[in-house]
Amino acid sequence: xxxxxxxxxxxxxxxxxxxxxxxxxxxxxxxxxxxxxxxxxxxxxxxxxxxxxxxxxxxxxxxxxxxxxxxxxxxxxxxxxxxxxxxxxxxxxxxxxxxxxxxxxxxxxxxxxxxxxxxxxxxxxxxxxxxxxxxxxxxxx
Amino acid sequence: xxxxxxxxxxxxxxxxxxxxxxxxxxxxxxxxxxxxxxxxxxxxxxxxxxxxxxxxxxxxxxxxxxxxxxxxxxxxxxxxxxxxxxxxxxxxxxxxxxxxxxxxxxxxxxxxxxxxxxxxxxxxxxxxxxxxxxxxxxxxx
Numbered sequence: 001x002x003x004x005x006x007x008x009x010x011x012x013x014x015x016x017x018x019x020x021x022x023x024x025x026x027x028x029x030x031x032x033x034x035x036x037x038x039x040x041x042x043x044x045x046x047x048x049x050x051x052x053x054x055x056x057x058x059x060x061x062x063x064x065x066x067x068x069x070x071x072x073x074x075x076x077x078x079x080x081x082x083x084x085x086x087x088x089x090x091x092x093x094x095x096x097x098x099x100x101x102x103x104x105x106x107x108x109x110x111x112x113x114x115x116x117x118x119x120x121x122x123x124x125x126x127x128x129x130x131x132x133x134x135x136x137x138x139x140x141x
Numbered sequence: 142x143x144x145x146x147x148x149x150x151x152x153x154x155x156x157x158x159x160x161x162x163x164x165x166x167x168x169x170x171x172x173x174x175x176x177x178x179x180x181x182x183x184x185x186x187x188x189x190x191x192x193x194x195x196x197x198x199x200x201x202x203x204x205x206x207x208x209x210x211x212x213x214x215x216x217x218x219x220x221x222x223x224x225x226x227x228x229x230x231x232x233x234x235x236x237x238x239x240x241x242x243x244x245x246x247x248x249x250x251x252x253x254x255x256x257x258x259x260x261x262x263x264x265x266x267x268x269x270x271x272x273x274x275x276x277x278x279x280x281x282x
Contacts, residue, residue, distance in 0.1 A: 012161020057151020062250020092266020
């Protein structure tokens, strides 16, 4: 672990915190990506317009990164399509059942000292760590 | 105005994700791989993001947002089985692929098969969740 390799995470994390924090100051809403996707998809809480705009910003940001900072995006997210499908399903279903993801619970929830979000974050981090442990050190994938 | 700002916030969020390295699955998996060559990057991303969000929240909690509307809701401190089950499922999916909703959308900007496949199944997982919710309380939605 050296200081150089931490610059990206710290600066990027600050940008994420600033973006989410600014949105809280502007709108009073949390910037949770899974919530925004679900809201834009279902239109349930009449927040779909800003949620769709937020997601569009994420997407355009991705395009900008691919053009200006291509090293920030991997050439491939993985070649195991079954794994990507299974992972996607679990992430989609789980984030909604649990009411949030790393941005909603991990940044916005923990950032507001919500015990609910702290519990959720600890849970999905533990589940993630256990999954990686089993995959890499038990199954040897 | 709100729509434009939501878009710009999403853009900043995406750039932050890219700079932080969280758009690379192996950086995330490296953090979750506690028993292996541990990569602390994600910890520093959160470590930078959360305090900044906390400051924003402390500044405006209880007061009306700059764009108008209701003051931010009080953070929740209750936990239930749904939270734990949902967070666990999300964590497993996250541990399988190293991708959560935000990076998934940002990676769409790189236009790869894996990114579209993963995100399509995230949407499917959310859709399935919606179906299960509708079945439980058919009058609710």
